[in-house]
Amino acid sequence: MKQYVIIGNGVAATGCVEGIRSADPEGKITVISGENRPVYCRPLISYYLEGKATPEKMNYRNPDFAEKMHCAYLYGKQAVQLDAKTVVLDDGTVLPYDEVCIAAGSVPFVPPFAGLDTVEKQFSFMTMDDALALDAAVNKDSRVLIVGAGLIGLKCAEGLHGRVASITVCDLADRVLSSILDTRSAAVMRQHLEENGIHLLLGDTVSRFEKNVASMRSGTEVEFDVLVLAVGVKANTALARQAGAEVNRGILVNEKMETTVPGIFAAGDCTEGMDASLGQRRVLAILPNAYLQGRCAGINMAGGNAVHDRAIPMNSLGLLGLHAMTAGTAFSEADGGSMVEEKSEAGWKRFFLKDGYLTGFMLLGDVDRAGIYTALIREKTPLDSIDFAALKKSPTLAAMPKENRRKKLGGVV
Amino acid sequence: MKRVYVNEEWCLGCHLCEYNCAFANSGETDMVKALKGKPIFPRIRVEGENLIHFAVSCRHCQDPICVNSCISGALSVKDGRVCIDHTRCVGCLTCMLVCPYGALSKGPEGAVQKCELCLENACGEPACVKGCPNRAIVYEER
Numbered sequence: 001m002k003q004y005v006i007i008g009n010g011v012a013a014t015g016c017v018e019g020i021r022s023a024d025p026e027g028k029i030t031v032i033s034g035e036n037r038p039v040y041c042r043p044l045i046s047y048y049l050e051g052k053a054t055p056e057k058m059n060y061r062n063p064d065f066a067e068k069m070h071c072a073y074l075y076g077k078q079a080v081q082l083d084a085k086t087v088v089l090d091d092g093t094v095l096p097y098d099e100v101c102i103a104a105g106s107v108p109f110v111p112p113f114a115g116l117d118t119v120e121k122q123f124s125f126m127t128m129d130d131a132l133a134l135d136a137a138v139n140k141d142s143r144v145l146i147v148g149a150g151l152i153g154l155k156c157a158e159g160l161h162g163r164v165a166s167i168t169v170c171d172l173a174d175r176v177l178s179s180i181l182d183t184r185s186a187a188v189m190r191q192h193l194e195e196n197g198i199h200l201l202l203g204d205t206v207s208r209f210e211k212n213v214a215s216m217r218s219g220t221e222v223e224f225d226v227l228v229l230a231v232g233v234k235a236n237t238a239l240a241r242q243a244g245a246e247v248n249r250g251i252l253v254n255e256k257m258e259t260t261v262p263g264i265f266a267a268g269d270c271t272e273g274m275d276a277s278l279g280q281r282r283v284l285a286i287l288p289n290a291y292l293q294g295r296c297a298g299i300n301m302a303g304g305n306a307v308h309d310r311a312i313p314m315n316s317l318g319l320l321g322l323h324a325m326t327a328g329t330a331f332s333e334a335d336g337g338s339m340v341e342e343k344s345e346a347g348w349k350r351f352f353l354k355d356g357y358l359t360g361f362m363l364l365g366d367v368d369r370a371g372i373y374t375a376l377i378r379e380k381t382p383l384d385s386i387d388f389a390a391l392k393k394s395p396t397l398a399a400m401p402k403e404n405r406r407k408k409l410g411g412v413v
Numbered sequence: 414m415k416r417v418y419v420n421e422e423w424c425l426g427c428h429l430c431e432y433n434c435a436f437a438n439s440g441e442t443d444m445v446k447a448l449k450g451k452p453i454f455p456r457i458r459v460e461g462e463n464l465i466h467f468a469v470s471c472r473h474c475q476d477p478i479c480v481n482s483c484i485s486g487a488l489s490v491k492d493g494r495v496c497i498d499h500t501r502c503v504g505c506l507t508c509m510l511v512c513p514y515g516a517l518s519k520g521p522e523g524a525v526q527k528c529e530l531c532l533e534n535a536c537g538e539p540a541c542v543k544g545c546p547n548r549a550i551v552y553e554e555r
Binding site for chain 2: 041043044047052053057058059060061287288291292295314315316317318323325327367368369370371372374375378379395396397398402405406408409410411412413
């Protein structure tokens with residue numbers, strides 16, 4: 001009987017458990033969970049702040065999951081050492097393994113701000129514990145400063161909106177959501193956020209904290225009661241390095257989720273795998289990728305033959321009523337890319353093309369049926385085989401070749 | 414498993430399936446009261462113009478990317494059927510971003526809605542199929 005160890009207990013780890021069990025009903029699975037609770041839906045922590053999600057409704061799997069998968073969970077434990085045969089935990093436990101998957105996720109990255117230790121109420125915004133602590137720390141009079149106008153920082157701002165006296169968000173980048181939006185799209189989102197009372201300080205960062213005052217590089221001073229640090233995250237790669245696996249920004253994995261060390265797999269936010277829209281490896285720290293990578297790793301660990309080779313960046317997020325969806329890669333003109341824009345009353349769409357293929361898009365407001373666009377990127381559909389002129393106005397299967405439609409709508413998919 | 418399939422050669426483009434779908438899922442017993450003068454929220458959609466028409470609804474994929482991508486655990490597979498728990502959906506719309514058929518949409522309350530083959534409502538069998546005048550939409554094993 002094979003022994004499997006999974007390091008981490010998030011979405012990738014859960015995918016891994018399900019992947020293993022789809023191919024091996026017998027083997028012994030041990031999951032090491034740093035957090036002291038069953039797997040939950042991490043991206044819902046901002047909805048928890050907002051009062052739209054309750055802890056009971058945030059569990060990612062049913063309470064009988066562990067039993068059904070007959071899988072042992074070790075809660076509140078950290079793996080501290082990994083070699084070719086064993087995993088060692090922080091309490092000294094040694095777990096032998098035949099196959100191991102590192103699904104350790106990422107941790108907040110906090111730059112060394114001067115005077116940060118003088119700030120009494122400071123929080124990260126990654127875990128349920130972070131959300132519970134922040135929830136308890138704010139009241140209607142709180143002035144909140146969020147450092148980082150990325151996905152985490154702005155979802156946190158949305159969660160607190162209406163619950164606190166003021167929200168200021170600063171970012172070193174000159175635009176909001178700089179990892180997924182270009183300058184023009186970000187300007188639309190920025191205006192929307194400002195109209196809703198979020199105070200934005202862009203192209204600016206904190207040079208020094210002194211208790212409840214942040215002195216910005218621009219010279220501005222921001223007084224606050226509660227500080228949220230959402231600058232960025234870094235992949236948990238220490239164990240993989242220790243085991244001799246190649247690591248860049250994340251643990252390098254191939255399309256089977258194998259690291260460069262035989263018998264050691266990795267999945268989720270801690271990895272760096274192929275981005276099919278970019279044609280290069282990059283960290284794709286998004287939930288769908290975490291699940292699919294985890295499941296792929298699990299199947300292969302159990303001797304199956306799974307491949308995950310269509311990963312692309314995909315983000316869907318609403319912020320105070322304006323919805324943004326982005327996918328793929330926006331190649332610049334210098335890299336051979338071009339951009340097509342489509343504006344309507346419902347919203348704004350920007351499509352990025354290269355070599356006759358759609359490689360990426362950014363949609364604001366008008367997001368209905370966006371998956372039809374996403375599929376064009378993932379399936380690498382040549383644009384000359386479809387009616388893209390019609391499609392960019394409105395995503396429709398009518399713009400696809402009839403044979404393609406017959407297969408998709410007339411058969412089991 | 415039985416699924417809804419469409420035959421575009423027979424579709425008249427009459428949009429009746431959309432009305433029957435919206436009515437079946439409205440919870441009302443009177444069609445006029447349910448639909449007249451209101452925005453309707455069908456889970457099936459007739460596409461095309463001029464000569465080509467066809468209806469699109471959830472394919473109940475064998476490996477549904479919407480379920481794999483759902484951030485809230487609201488989407489799940491029950492006996493092969495892709496189902497949504499409206500009390501868990503937070504309206505992030507990730508499923509709409511990934512579905513290659515465009516088969517999920519925003520419902521009236523903010524949560525996402527999708528075809529559940531009318532097994533969660535009072536109809537008990539797909540209302541789109543039952544009401545299709547030209548049998549262009551069928552519910553069968555393939």
